[in-house]
Amino acid sequence: MALVETEALSRRFGPLRALDELTLGIEQGDWVAVTGPSGSGKTTLLNILSGLDRPTSGTVRVGGVDLAGLSARELAGYRQRTVGLVFQQFHLIPYLTALENVMLAQYVHSMTDRGEAEEALRKVGLGERLGHLPSQLSGGEQQRVCIARALINQPPLILADEPTGNLDAVNEAVVMSLLADLHQRGHTLILVTHDPAIAARAGREIRLEHGRLAAVGLQGDLELQAVLADLWQRLEEDGEGVSVARRGVAELLADGLLAFVDGRIAFTERGRAQASAVVRRIRLAEVLLARTLDRSLAEECGRETPVAAGFEDQVCAFLDHPALCPHGRPIAPGPGCCDREEVPAASGTLEVGA
Ligand SMILES: Nc1ncnc2c1ncn2[C@@H]1O[C@H](COP(=O)(O)OP(=O)(O)OP(=O)(O)O)[C@@H](O)[C@H]1O
Ligand SMILES: [Mg+2]
Incomplete structure (x- = not known):
């Protein structure tokens, strides 16, 4: 069974069809690039897969669970157990240090463990930056904190929306190698990108146009x-x-x-x-x-x-x-x-x- 399956998935905002009867499947362990022009529905798809948003019609199953059947609380539980989210905007809490930002994610998962949070930050190369506030970190470093934070509960599914969109070439390479490493270790990776070179690193590309799969x-x-x-x-x-x-x-x-x-x-x-x-x-x-x-x-x-x-x-x-x-x-x-x-x-x- 596929890890992610959608069938005739639609999300409308008023008359606008952000996703339009989208049917797709993604196997466990896949690395999929989601591409397409601005406004084609990429972020909307990720929001639905992560349980942050709900479809207007159609079904979406992750790990065999129909997300439409979950209450808001169950959906939050699903998100905590199953998905790690990495965004283009880092969404770090500005007055908490790198370490505290990661520990906050642990707290959300009811598992605060300072040693483990430090280890997560060391893994992304930030062992020397534990006490820095986001404003004291470069964009690439902030994104690495986000990756450490997303991985705190070892989620099987990693959803990344333009994770290198705000980064220079060096930091892009660092973040991409972290994501590639996660894929190597068996995480399923769905990565939205505008960059063909980044899309080419995925095993498969899903291209959206007007909320549908491009032909x-x-x-x-x-x-x-x-x-x-x-x-x-x-x-x-x-x-x-x-x-x-x-x-x-x-x-x-x-x-x-x-x-x-x-x-x-x-x-x-x-x-x-x-x-x-x-x-x-x-x-x-x-x-x-x-x-x-x-x-x-x-x-x-x-x-x-x-x-x-x-x-x-x-x-x-x-x-x-x-x-x-x-x-x-x-x-x-x-x-x-x-x-x-x-x-x-x-x-x-x-x-x-x-
Ligand atoms: N909350 C919302 N309310 C109304 N319209 C929305 C909402 N969210 C998204 N849309 C619209 O849905 C369409 C798809 O948006 P989405 O953010 O998924 O595009 P995208 O492919 O991620 O684009 P980009 O590459 O610019 O990030 C767009 O036309 C957008 O304006
Ligand atoms: Mg988007």
Whole structure:
């Protein structure tokens, strides 16, 4: 199950749709960059995931808990247990020292422990600044106090809204390496940024426009084809369900190639036609490579660069209309394959590269 799942999530302010039927999933341990123009709904999304705000409609589940079902008090409890928040504006209490700011966060979590607060600040490189007030700290140092504060209860989900927006290059690098380290240690990181270089460090980018997912966040045709082939195998051949957190699923839902049918994700007619054509071209390429180049193939079906669109029937005829790919998966017949001998369904997997 995905750690974060939203379905048709909307947040309206009067007539304005800050989030508009947004469906997405984020797996535990992911590092996701949320990008998009100013006003596209990035902060609104983070506010809802953190329980600071509530959706107008749709659902949002974190760790399987439907946030809409929680009372204000339960929501505060959820926030304390599950999320660490890092903002662009640091929101430090100006008359408390760095150490006291972190200890205040501990107090909120009912666990004051001076040693642990000092250790948290040492970890972010502020061991020498414990007694400084925010006004005596640089922007980068203040942001590091915020990170220490957000981590005091080891939250599984870290939400960061432009955490380097106010920092110079050196402090940006320090803050980013702290966040990268947290991701390494298993925290799920959702980071809003305007900076493409920072977004590129994430495992995945979610781009918003007008409160919706921007069309096709997949990196070019090859990734789209790999995603379609993977989903085809699962949905159409193996009868497995997929979650919105699976690679490419949210993008294909936004593009109308997938849809929810009876609560399950399935291909639309358009998606099925596109995916089956891609799968045929990939599997023909696998046969071609296995037979003519004697090249060993990836263990998994569907990893090969497909035959170019428009050439598949020619390649199919050249190969004498193979019915199965080298992995034993079926190749759908094309228009010229009517005389092909029916081959019984694969029993087991053929030897790869044979
Ligand atoms: N409390 C509010 N009341 C009314 N409108 C709001 C409120 N909060 C956000 N909005 C509007 O919702 C839209 C989305 O705002 P949001 O702050 O999520 O954008 P953003 O993507 O974070 O932008 P930025 O990159 O500038 O931070 C904007 O048009 C904003 O004006
Ligand atoms: Mg914002």
